[in-house]
Amino acid sequence: MDNVNVGRHISGQFNEDLERVINHVMQMGGLVSKQVSDALQAVSETDEALAKHVLNQDYKINNLEVSIDDECTRIIAKRQPAAGDLRLIMAIVKTIADLERIGDEAEKIANVALENYSSKQKDLLLSLDNLGRLVLDILQRTLDAFTRMDFDAALQTHGGDAKIDREYEALMRQLMTYMMEDPRSIPQIMSVIWSARALERIGDRCQNICEYIIYFVKGKVVRHTTAEDMKNL
Template identity: 80%
Template structure:
């Protein structure tokens, strides 16, 4: 967290505020990560209890979002941060919105694990595994970048999304073929498709968070910028 230059602030109180809010974001990030890996495990092991636990835990993520957002607003109002400090707070406000929605996507995946699949259809769910692993790694990398506020690492991590998109498209083609060959399977395959879509969306949201980190460190908006220009 060297990039935060926390030492340089004249106001010790401001440092404490910043450190506290960053700690809360990390706690929230850890919880979101657990929700995503638990939902994937629930699907791959057809573990309905674990899936229900994921659904029951989502409110904690929502609470984190509301309280951190409130914390950030109060810091801006009280400490009137400028330049880098303000960019950091704004980056945090945006990050927690994306984290909260990653939590919602985990819920969608968990819901699929509460549906009943025949043994042969369980293979279908297993087809999510590669995509799931890739997305979980991206989320891990993104949270690491956030913890270290490392823009270079965020630029690298950002590129992981294009592989996720390719894997997602390949899986989608495979699932469409499956539906055409066995139309009775359509409702189940559609559930798998929604899970795959949720995973793809998590990738997009990790990419957003990487962009906020780059914005904070470099002071430059890189949304809507091609990977090369970045």
């Protein structure tokens, strides 16, 4: 990610400290995105080694969250920021919490690749592909919007979660139909359902991060704001 436009939002007194923290957030975001991408690849290719790699890398995301949170705490104690600077720090703290949870969802997806499936059931794993591509796209757009603290991009990306929800609901109907036709497949299908649910939750986490960006730029909490009202911000 590129932090070229972040500096314009930061008062000069905090440039060095905050830009270091933002670089660490971007590092965490890149790692989270790679985890989700690798987890989806492990599922589509039933790649056990790649799935285990995803599971083994989760500690890096956890460590980054703790480290960034500590940095933000030190900045608050040392600098006593106000107004926009404080909003930025709060947005960062909330963002890394959601990024850590996205990493947890990637773990759930990777675990699906470790299940035993028949050749017919493996075809069901491909049904995750469309949903996975949508989620990866919105995740990358969210990270890009955060990098630039871009209100317009955050607002547009926030609305994209509805597309993920529609794809998720369509996939659920498909999987439920499959289970009714072949009850013996229920244990394997449930794993796919939990994976799809993890992807849907990643979309929700991305929506949260977009709301933090809007909060920083506009100073408004939009967590319970309707889509129509958000257009008028």
